[in-house]
Amino acid sequence: MTTHITDVSEDRTTGPVDTAAPVRGPRPHTPGAPGSTAPPGEDSRRIVTDHLRSVGPAIESLLQNVGTLAGWGVEMAERLMAGQRLLAAGNGGSAAEAQHLTAELVGRFDGEREPFSAISLHAESSAVTAISNDYGFDRMFARQVTAHGRPGDILLLLSTSGRSPNLLHAVDAARAAGVTTWALTAAGPNPLTERVDDFVAIEAKSANAQEGHLIALHAICRAFDAEVHRRRQEEQR
Numbered sequence: 531m532t533t534h535i536t537d538v539s540e541d542r543t544t545g546p547v548d549t550a551a552p553v554r555g556p557r558p559h560t561p562g563a564p565g566s567t568a569p570p571g572e573d574s575r576r577i578v579t580d581h582l583r584s585v586g587p588a589i590e591s592l593l594q595n596v597g598t599l600a601g602w603g604v605e606m607a608e609r610l611m612a613g614q615r616l617l618a619a620g621n622g623g624s625a626a627e628a629q630h631l632t633a634e635l636v637g638r639f640d641g642e643r644e645p646f647s648a649i650s651l652h653a654e655s656s657a658v659t660a661i662s663n664d665y666g667f668d669r670m671f672a673r674q675v676t677a678h679g680r681p682g683d684i685l686l687l688l689s690t691s692g693r694s695p696n697l698l699h700a701v702d703a704a705r706a707a708g709v710t711t712w713a714l715t716a717a718g719p720n721p722l723t724e725r726v727d728d729f730v731a732i733e734a735k736s737a738n739a740q741e742g743h744l745i746a747l748h749a750i751c752r753a754f755d756a757e758v759h760r761r762r763q764e765e766q767r
């Protein structure tokens with residue numbers, strides 16, 4: 531009996547590789563698809579160009595709010611250095627941005643400094659599923675705000691519509707707990723801007739406003755780190 535031995539070598543990421551397997555040929559090309567040599571259609575080009583051009587109004591709108599963003603950075607530094615906490619919340623892409631901010635604060639941003647207390651509420655997966663299951667999705671942030679929020683803490687909410695019920699309930703819970711509320715939204719006014727203590731509403735298309743929120747968060751972190759550094763230097767004098 532003859533045994534066919536396949537030449538098997540190790541690949542670091544996928545494990546054993548059968549080198550006798552047929553080599554895959556080039557994938558069929560669809561115009562505009564990844565790997566395609568054909569130019570994308572006019573429609574796709576127009577859509578992408580429109581999206582990129584629409585970033586401009588979001589930046590312009592942010593520039594109209596420099597004072598608020600800088601003020602938030604400084605106030606965050608003052609409160610977090612005094613031991614207060616930042617809570618952040620949003621849904622979908624805005625949840626990812628909330629988590630981006632809290633990572634900058636617990637980790638670091640511009641350079642070495644101490645960590646600060648910041649929690650992204652959607653990332654508490656067991657609490658989120660339990661609260662949503664037992665009290666309803668609309669309460670998933672509010673109950674966490676009641677649990678974690680202390681007077682003088684800050685709750686930052688991110689929303690494009692400014693209408694998500696779970697964020698609106700979170701504002702009410704924050705108010706009851708003495709927590710200051712700030713919101714980043716797309717065009718205002720909207721129910722969230724009407725309810726919070728302070729807000730920046732980006733006058734741009736919803737997706738571009740959401741991109742603007744991330745730029746705003748980095749700008750706030752920049753002001754925050756500068757203020758932390760300034761206060762630490764002052765302490766040493």
Ligand SMILES: O=C(CO)[C@@H](O)[C@H](O)[C@H](O)[C@H](O)COP(=O)(O)O
Pocket residue numbers: 621622623624625688689690691692693694737740
């Ligand atoms: O990222 C995006 C859209 O750009 C989506 O995931 C989006 O965040 C979700 O649809 C959210 O549920 C929308 O909530 P909101 O911004 O209206 O509060």
